[in-house]
Amino acid sequence: MARLIALLESTGSLIAVLVLWFLVTRFGAVDAFLLPAPGDVLARIADDTLSGDLLASLLITLRTAGLGFAIAGVIGTALGISMARIRLVHWFFDPLVSLGFPMPKIAFLPVFLLWLGPNAASQITIVAVSAVFPVVVAAFSGAQGVEKTMLWSAASLGGTRAGLLWQIVLPAIVPQLFTGLQIALPVALVTTIVAEMLTGSDGIGGVMLGAMRFADSPGVFAGIVVIAAVGVCVVRGMEWLRSRLLRWHAEGDR
Numbered sequence: 001m002a003r004l005i006a007l008l009e010s011t012g013s014l015i016a017v018l019v020l021w022f023l024v025t026r027f028g029a030v031d032a033f034l035l036p037a038p039g040d041v042l043a044r045i046a047d048d049t050l051s052g053d054l055l056a057s058l059l060i061t062l063r064t065a066g067l068g069f070a071i072a073g074v075i076g077t078a079l080g081i082s083m084a085r086i087r088l089v090h091w092f093f094d095p096l097v098s099l100g101f102p103m104p105k106i107a108f109l110p111v112f113l114l115w116l117g118p119n120a121a122s123q124i125t126i127v128a129v130s131a132v133f134p135v136v137v138a139a140f141s142g143a144q145g146v147e148k149t150m151l152w153s154a155a156s157l158g159g160t161r162a163g164l165l166w167q168i169v170l171p172a173i174v175p176q177l178f179t180g181l182q183i184a185l186p187v188a189l190v191t192t193i194v195a196e197m198l199t200g201s202d203g204i205g206g207v208m209l210g211a212m213r214f215a216d217s218p219g220v221f222a223g224i225v226v227i228a229a230v231g232v233c234v235v236r237g238m239e240w241l242r243s244r245l246l247r248w249h250a251e252g253d254r
Contacts, residue, residue, distance in 0.1 A: 033217050036218045041218050045225065057204050058203075060201065060204075061230075064120060064196070065189050067128075068131060069185055071132075072130075077135060079132075080136040097137070101133045105129050108126060118200075120201075134183040142175070143169055178238075186235065204227055205223075207219070
């Protein structure tokens with residue numbers, strides 16, 4: 001009973017929205033073209049799933065988002081740590097990060113399309129550029145917060161730069177780094193969908209754009225539902241991974 005109550009508390013607003021959606025469409029308060037019935041949307045998702053079209057589009061979207069996110073994670077972690085530990089790197093990149101973080105990075109998509117062409121490479125690049133900034137900031141903040149006395153003690157005992165990095169700095173920044181990655185992951189997904197819409201990709205975003213052009217309202221809303229479900233799954237997956245990898249950390253006891 002306690003678990004059921006907790007589930008209802010966490011999903012109560014979602015259930016209320018679904019019930020309202022059903023009632024509004026059931027009694028014709030909104031035109032079906034503007035807001036199709038939930039049953040029609042679910043039927044469209046089922047048809048696309050059985051035909052294999054949904055899985056094919058979803059794999060394209062997840063591949064683009066996953067590759068862009070992975071590139072952003074590697075580059076962002078390396079750059080953030082380097083900015084915290086190397087003064088010249090901090091001097092050069094700090095103004096660029098401060099300027100680029102609040103910018104809408106999707107504005108650079110036309111540039112990447114000119115450089116790389118209307119293909120997956122340009123989409124992956126814009127996803128990586130959009131997702132890298134939260135990772136850089138998290139890695140930089142975490143590396144700066146490492147206790148200097150710990151580093152000095154390890155160095156006095158003969159620790160090398162590489163040894164200090166792998167045995168002290170990286171384990172110490174993992175909690176903050178995961179926070180940056182958890183922020184970057186939804187950014188990667190959102191950027192992927194927008195990039196697919198703008199470039200006419202075969203991913204979920206491109207399929208939604210095609211449905212919109214043919215006035216296929218259930219197809220558009222089916223894409224929205226699928227994207228929402230995928231977003232929840234990947235975010236929950238990242239939370240689960242964090243809880244498993246940070247068992248040794250103080251937050252693992254919460």
